[in-house]
Amino acid sequence: MKALGYALGLPAALVAAWWVASDGSTNVFLPPLRTIVEAFRDVWFSDTFVRDVVPSLWRLAAGYAIALAAGVVLGFVIGRWAAPRALTGPLLAYFRVLPAPVLIPVLLVAVGIGDTTKLVVITVGAVWPILLNTADGVRAADEVGLQCAAAYRLPRRTRHLLVLRGASPQIFAGARQALGLSIILMVVSEMLMSTDGLGFTVVQFQRSFAIPQMWSGVLLIGLLGFGLAKLFELVERRALRWHRGHTGQLTERP
Amino acid sequence: MGLAGAATAYEILARLFFDPAHVPPLSAVVPEALRLLTGERFWTATGRTLAAVAVGLVIALAAGILAGFALGSVPQVRRATSSTLDFLRPVPSIVLIPVLVLVLDVRQITVLLVAVSCFWIVVFQVLYGLRDVDRVAVETARAFRLGRLARIVHVTWPTVLPYLGTALRLIVSVALALALTGGLVMGAAGLGEMIWSSQESGESTGMYALVLLTGGLGIGLDQLARLAERRLLHWHVATRREALA
Amino acid sequence: MTSLLEIAGIGKTYRARERTVEVLTAIDLTVSEGEFVALVGPSGCGKTTLLKIVAGLLPATVGQVRFGGRPVTEPPPGLGVVFQEYGRSLYAWKTVRQNVELQLRHLDLSRARRRELVADALDAVGLGAAGDAYPWQLSGGMQQRVAIARAVAYRPRLLLMDEPFSAVDAQTRADLEDLVATLWKRYGMTIVFVTHDIDEAVYLSQRVVVLGAGVSGVQADIPVDLDADREQIGTRSSARFGELRTRVWTQVRRTPESEMV
Structure with a gap:
């Protein structure tokens, strides 16, 4: 009960403060929270949701899923064998530091404008943290564990799976980073080159001075970022329970 | 060798499968990049981008360290704010663009974007660092009857420092990415804007050259951050040894 | 008894840049089916390297290992391992x-x-x-x-144990030693047990093989003629145990640059 109070206390107070402080606001740029909430209901609980939010989410999900699959597979190959690692080393070092947003104009020129481009932007931007972390994790696979697997003649497939599972803490770290990046790339790519989607709609509202509607869009993107991060955390906590136990971060014993 | 292989592979793929207007071959991009390096325009743009990065980083570090210590030092405050921080952190800072465009100019917004994104990283690193202190500090510093200030100087700060080193390495690349985003999305003067305008005017070779150079800039900043981190930690180890002697 | 494991002329050299480091030279050793052999030696004498070569986890520079009559090039079937890093x-x-x-x-x-x-x-x-x-x-x-x-x-037909109890406390160690002795008898496995603890080697094995640092070949091969039924306090305090312990100890100490404590 006390923990719940701590968790909800400040957020509730902040929302209440915003509500009260903005209630009589006549500033066009800072509309009352009441108005924003009304706009939120009007805008997003309508076919705008289907027209703008669904395409955004679809691109995000597809782009992220492809990045995840490609990143894990490529990262595994690069981390496991010396030859592909030596071959791709300098290239990876370059992409490790290349800021993802500059890929947008490049892909715009290379692939052209369209649904695919936004998807490709998300994939190409989000794949690096996953790939690099997977490669690091696979490369750091515990030698003792691998030698045991070899001595007991475990089949190649089983051994690969063991390595991958052992690298899962790093894979999750990369995937978490990639999720945040995907959302940013989704919004930015829609702001820059779209006819639908959340980013596009918010910019449209802003350009047409529909300020409460714009605020409601900002709120929705914020909620989306928060919600997806929480969902990810939930999956991660379940999947990596063993790792917290192994590294002594788990206090309760089942 | 890997680099040469990648360059050759790109060259062949670009020449075989793509229109030079879409994917120009490296043999055209590299000379263009060299030409840019000798011109004034590129350096002016780079200077502007780096200025936004630098100002944003300074604000983020100062505000982040202060906020981190303020929130992390008092257990009640930390507990009360943790859910709010958890909520605010994953909110992508670029959602601020449409809001801020109404009240600030694009240069200020770019700096603010850099500062806000990096701020979160700094705050959380400081909080992680402070959490690391707790166990050790409570027992030793109290046993030695150190005052509050002495405790911060000798125990807390040296423990947090490595976490700040990590933060530094992380925020430099984030800062560059957001400074460029400011240019791409809002046309804030700098490299991002230069890349976007060459894309819009169809100078794809120039744009690829700029992207190539931007990667180089990223490598440079990354190396700089690593160097700074090493210095910071070297100092940290040195003072510790002094304290022991 | 038939021989299960034959180690013939095994040598291992590591090449690092211009330097070559010889960790094993001309090791010959035969282990019979059902035997319990302890391998001791000062740290750096290549005990662990030898064990990994026997397991087929590491190629030898020269020589051959035969397990059940067949040359070992990869981990053979019927091999079990227990490493120190549990x-x-x-x-x-x-x-x-x-x-x-x-x-x-x-x-x-x-x-x-x-x-x-x-x-x-x-x-x-x-x-x-x-x-x-x-x-x-x-x-x-x-x-x-x-x-x-x-x-x-x-x-397994052959169980290789590489300093399995070096990282546990003394009481646990004694319990685990007795457990291994019991399992050896119960399942009739052949065990090669690497340790740097001379008492442990004598207490557990039927034969203690001493590897020397920087010397070629096996330095000494000492049969342990203690009763089959051993027990922590009685066996360890017997006169015969003391004699064997001293013999092994002398052999280990004879090796130059010994780091044994």
Whole structure:
């Protein structure tokens, strides 16, 4: 009960403060929270949701899923064998530091404008943290564990799976980073080159001075970022329970 | 060798499968990049981008360290704010663009974007660092009857420092990415804007050259951050040894 | 008794830049079926390297290892291993039972037989009730018991143990030593046991083989003629134990640059 109070206390107070402080606001740029909430209901609980939010989410999900699959597979190959690692080393070092947003104009020129481009932007931007972390994790696979697997003649497939599972803490770290990046790339790519989607709609509202509607869009993107991060955390906590136990971060014993 | 292989592979793929207007071959991009390096325009743009990065980083570090210590030092405050921080952190800072465009100019917004994104990283690193202190500090510093200030100087700060080193390495690349985003999305003067305008005017070779150079800039900043981190930690180890002697 | 393991003229040289480091030179050793051989020597004498070569995990520079008559080029079937680093040799995301069962999955066994082997092995090491726990929920000694159970369930002809008890406390160590002695008799395995602890080597084995640092070949091969039934206090305080211990000790000390304490 006390923990719940701590968790909800400040957020509730902040929302209440915003509500009260903005209630009589006549500033066009800072509309009352009441108005924003009304706009939120009007805008997003309508076919705008289907027209703008669904395409955004679809691109995000597809782009992220492809990045995840490609990143894990490529990262595994690069981390496991010396030859592909030596071959791709300098290239990876370059992409490790290349800021993802500059890929947008490049892909715009290379692939052209369209649904695919936004998807490709998300994939190409989000794949690096996953790939690099997977490669690091696979490369750091515990030698003792691998030698045991070899001595007991475990089949190649089983051994690969063991390595991958052992690298899962790093894979999750990369995937978490990639999720945040995907959302940013989704919004930015829609702001820059779209006819639908959340980013596009918010910019449209802003350009047409529909300020409460714009605020409601900002709120929705914020909620989306928060919600997806929480969902990810939930999956991660379940999947990596063993790792917290192994590294002594788990206090309760089942 | 890997680099040469990648360059050759790109060259062949670009020449075989793509229109030079879409994917120009490296043999055209590299000379263009060299030409840019000798011109004034590129350096002016780079200077502007780096200025936004630098100002944003300074604000983020100062505000982040202060906020981190303020929130992390008092257990009640930390507990009360943790859910709010958890909520605010994953909110992508670029959602601020449409809001801020109404009240600030694009240069200020770019700096603010850099500062806000990096701020979160700094705050959380400081909080992680402070959490690391707790166990050790409570027992030793109290046993030695150190005052509050002495405790911060000798125990807390040296423990947090490595976490700040990590933060530094992380925020430099984030800062560059957001400074460029400011240019791409809002046309804030700098490299991002230069890349976007060459894309819009169809100078794809120039744009690829700029992207190539931007990667180089990223490598440079990354190396700089690593160097700074090493210095910071070297100092940290040195003072510790002094304290022991 | 027939020989199960033949090590003939094994040598291992590491090349690092211009320097070459010779870790093993001309090792000859034969181990019979059912034997318990302890391998001792000062640190850096290549005990662990030899064990990894025998296991087929590391290629030898010269010489040949034959296991059951066949030359070893990769880990042969019928081989079990227990390493010192119990925390790293078990898979932290698998339960104790899954860890023990994993190596049996690719063998041609029925499900029922597999379960039986796992249950029997866990009982044998005294972990019958801990099958659903994760390794990290157990103490170090218990984790090493899991590694032993994994080997036992596999029913190896040869069990290689590399300083298995170096990282546990003295009391646990004594318990684990007696456990290994019991399992050896019960399952009739052949065991090659690497240790730097001379008392442990004498207490457990039928034969102590001393490797010297920087010397070629096996430095000494000392048969241990103690009773088959050994017991921590009685055996260790017997006169014969003391004599054997001194003999091994002298051999180990004879090696130059000894780092043995």
